[in-house]
Amino acid sequence: MPLLAAGLGAGVALAAPATTTTSTTGTTGTTTARTGTTTAPRTGPAAPAPATTGTTTTGTTTAPRDPGGPPRLSALRLPKVITAQQGHARFLVGVRTRTTSTVQVQVFAAKDNRLIRTVATAQPHAPGRVYFLIEATTEQRFQIPAGVYRLRLQATDAQGRTSPIVRGSFRLKLTTPRGRMDAFTVPLFPALARQLSIPPGGQLVAAAAPGGAAVRAGLRRGDVITSLNGATVESPGAWQAALRSVPAEKPVPIEYRRGTEVRQATLALSPDWTPVADFQPAFKVILEREPRVLAYQLAAARQRIDADKPDEAQALLDEWPAAFRRTAIGQLLQGEILLAKDDTKGALGAYNRAVKADPELGAAQLGRGLALSRLGRTAEAATAFASAQELDPGDAVAAAFRAYALLATDQPEPALESANRAVALDRLYEDGPIARGLALLAANRRVDGVKALRQGLILLADPERAQQLITENLEPNDP
16 A cells, blocks of 8 residues: 655645765665565555654753854764665664764775765754664665675765764665565455455455466456465455565465355465556456446556556546446545545545445545545544544554544544554554654653654655654654
């Protein structure tokens, strides 16, 4: 489920990132993965990820006064060993600057002293803690290999004076990359199951990449996945958590239904930096052959939203029979399309109609919460997210976003409880520890809050949102 970068309140655009990548003199020559180039198929509504909740400090931090004089860096914070998932490796570097200055970090391969990448603050940074979230990649976005790396940090002030160099080193250890499912699925909501005359629950395979891992495992269109890698995936939330935990290129068990028959197989997925299959041609054929199957109509439209073409998704929805468009599924899809087009009020109306048509549709309650959050109606959003949690107890997204909404209404203790639930449900979902960190900071538990926030930032792939969290939440609370 890709997360759109928008604030919890008004949904305004985020501030520009405070760090920028500058130059490199070469590549590692032995890279193993390319990151950030593809988008995984989504099985739920696009969620606008909150940037902050207004919790910027615990109320006791005072910004250091600039003492003047030449720049100086101290108190380097860098783990000796960084263990990260291949294709998703990033690390935090912290340092304290004595005076207002621009801070630069260079990363070198220790083996041959080759410069891998350079990052710097985009503008002079006030005295105090400076943090960088650095992707463990080359400038060409290729994963750097496991090994030892050295850091060189230096500050420069407005007069061109430079600080003594601060040096550090770390060993990068890479774990197995994440696998990418090469079949497009939709949750088998009860309404979809009734039309197909099959039991609800699980993930309906709407299309599968020809010759891909899903096809090699025996999956076909119309099959219903009920378990993946030992985890039951009866609900959308459980499916998302399972997808994030599947290792690449390692056979994992999968269980699915074909009609009334339950089948088991093994599935070996490609790494998630591989290109996403283009399912649009397949859906064109599928809709021509089975135009009355609502599940395939939903999948085809969602695929266009994933391709960042909501207008094409709207065109597909407009072709549905009027009776289909009025259903809870039709209104759920309408809400997702309008949210993708930033028509938040229209999306809220569609989600409201979906909930009215089917009060048990958890995805519609989640959508309501997202729309209400964008509109600044956070108390109502918290209630909607709570309903989504009740309807899908395995949904870490609903739990984390409820925590954000509770924080925005000054309820840190229940927010912390909801954030803890998100972390327990899916340890690889970045908004769980981020929401937990913000809740701990709001409860004046600074040490624990900083630790949780750092854990979440390591998982966060959105550099602009990460920098906003660093600037507004991490740096002020970790002086």
